[in-house]
Amino acid sequence: VCSSDLMNSLKFAALSMCVALLIGGCFAWATVRAGWRWLDSLSLLPLATSAVTLGFGYLLAFPGLVTSTWGLVLAHSLIAFPFVTRSLLPALRGIPASLPQAAAVLGAGEWSIMRRIELPLLVPALLTASAFAFAISLGEFGASLVITRPENATIPVAIYDRLGRPGEANWSAALALSTLLMVITAAVMMLLERSPRTEL
Secondary structure: OOHHHHHHHHHHHHHHHHHHHHHHHHHHHHHHHHOOOHHHHHOOHHHHOOHHHHHHHHHHHOHHHHHOHHHHHHHHHHHHHHHHHHHHHHHHHOOOOHHHHHHHHOOOOHHHHHHHHHHHHOHHHHHHHHHHHHHHHHHOOHHHHHHOOHHHOOHHHHHHHHHOOOOHHHHHHHHHHHHHHHHHHHHHHHHHHHOOOOOO
């Protein structure tokens, strides 16, 4: 098993998780605050597009990204974006309106309300969104195959590469990488199940 493939996957998954949380969190917060429910459907658009098509679109529109780490990170973040928003939107809408209103009456500003009231209540949803984004990036294959370079190969791309080569050693390596991918993904989901739940 090539350690560089594992490190690449973990690196891209961590970066994609952070980017997807930032963009998805801002999107969900703005959607709820503005009351624009029609944006819910808009957030699902990446799910309606093939990952290969998204990767090819990146390749055509931003060819310079293919040679950088951020090309793959942005592609994975876009694919994880709908899952992040689906996790955060119900939690944001479930926060009683009386809580931020009462804080505002007592003189709390917008940032203080978000930091002291909304974010603590959103911890379970944020953990769920993080786990989904991390796991999706780990297993993403279509976009990765289109825009990744050999030095940035992730575990799914490495599995595909080894399955395309003759020899029992390559077959064994592909099986080992597949097992490793399943173990890491299962560990992420188990950590999610054991995470604390915050009641509103």
